[in-house]
Amino acid sequence: QKEVEQDPGPLSVPExxxxxxxxxxxxxxxxYFMWYRQYSRKGPELLMYTYxxxxxxxxxxxxxxxxxxxxxxxxxxxxxxxxxxxxxxxMSSGLTGTASKLTFGTGTRLQVTL
Amino acid sequence: xxxxxxxxxxxxxxxxxxxxxxxxxxxxHRAMYWYKQKAKKPPELMFVYSYEKLSINESVxxxxxxxxxxxxxxxxxxxxxxxxxxxxxxxxxxxxxxxPNNEQFFGxxxxxxxx
Numbered sequence: 001q002k003e004v005e006q007d008p009g010p011l012s013v014p015e016x017x018x019x020x021x022x023x024x025x026x027x028x029x030x031x032y033f034m035w036y037r038q039y040s041r042k043g044p045e046l047l048m049y050t051y052x053x054x055x056x057x058x059x060x061x062x063x064x065x066x067x068x069x070x071x072x073x074x075x076x077x078x079x080x081x082x083x084x085x086x087x088x089x090x091m092s093s094g095l096t097g098t099a100s101k102l103t104f105g106t107g108t109r110l111q112v113t114l
Numbered sequence: 115x116x117x118x119x120x121x122x123x124x125x126x127x128x129x130x131x132x133x134x135x136x137x138x139x140x141x142x143h144r145a146m147y148w149y150k151q152k153a154k155k156p157p158e159l160m161f162v163y164s165y166e167k168l169s170i171n172e173s174v175x176x177x178x179x180x181x182x183x184x185x186x187x188x189x190x191x192x193x194x195x196x197x198x199x200x201x202x203x204x205x206x207x208x209x210x211x212x213x214p215n216n217e218q219f220f221g222x223x224x225x226x227x228x229x
Contacts, residue, residue, distance in 0.1 A: 034217055043120075043204050043220040044157065051214055088156055094213050101170070102218060104156035 006105025137205030
């Protein structure tokens with residue numbers, strides 16, 4: 001079983017829809033959670049960074065963390081064609097010696113159609 | 115300035131060539147990373163530098179040789195690569211390696227093709 005599970009998609013939604021992207025994890029040591037957006041043949045772009053359970057909002061994006069269920073989500077409101085990309089969840093324990101390592105999900109490919 | 119820059123954007127090299135990839139950040143970050151990413155896969159960690167010292171080497175073959183000349187620069191020297199080393203090479207940096215503020219910021223990558 002992988003430490004981080006993420007549905008690879010592809011996920012296709014119409015423009016304006018609310019998108020829900022999810023990751024589950026098995027390692028209870030993970031304390032820091034990130035969502036990256038990666039366009040084809042480009043580097044990952046950090047969208048959200050959280051380290052506590054609950055919600056964090058930034059514009060059209062909301063990151064949700066439920067440490068008791070080992071489940072994180074990214075919601076995108078009013079989705080746009082420019083949101084079409086691969087979304088990677090990543091997490092780390094934040095402990096000295098292992099903190100540098102991010103464990104990534106496999107990425108979910110999102111397609112927002114007109 | 116919240117940017118990590120990488121040069122070159124594209125690189126084609128033969129198996130006998132020696133080349134270098136360069137990464138730069140001016141965010142005052144003290145940790146820098148090299149990742150390798152194959153198509154449709156997440157990035158794989160190769161090396162971590164913390165305060166200009168190599169702290170993690172993920173059992174990377176010696177044909178990849180990292181160097182951190184100062185806190186803003188990170189190089190990856192390539193020699194005698196194999197075609198299977200063709201990939202997107204990503205550099206990242208973070209303010210810290212532990213605790214809060216350890217989120218990593220990635221550069222645009224160097225697309226490497228080994229013939």
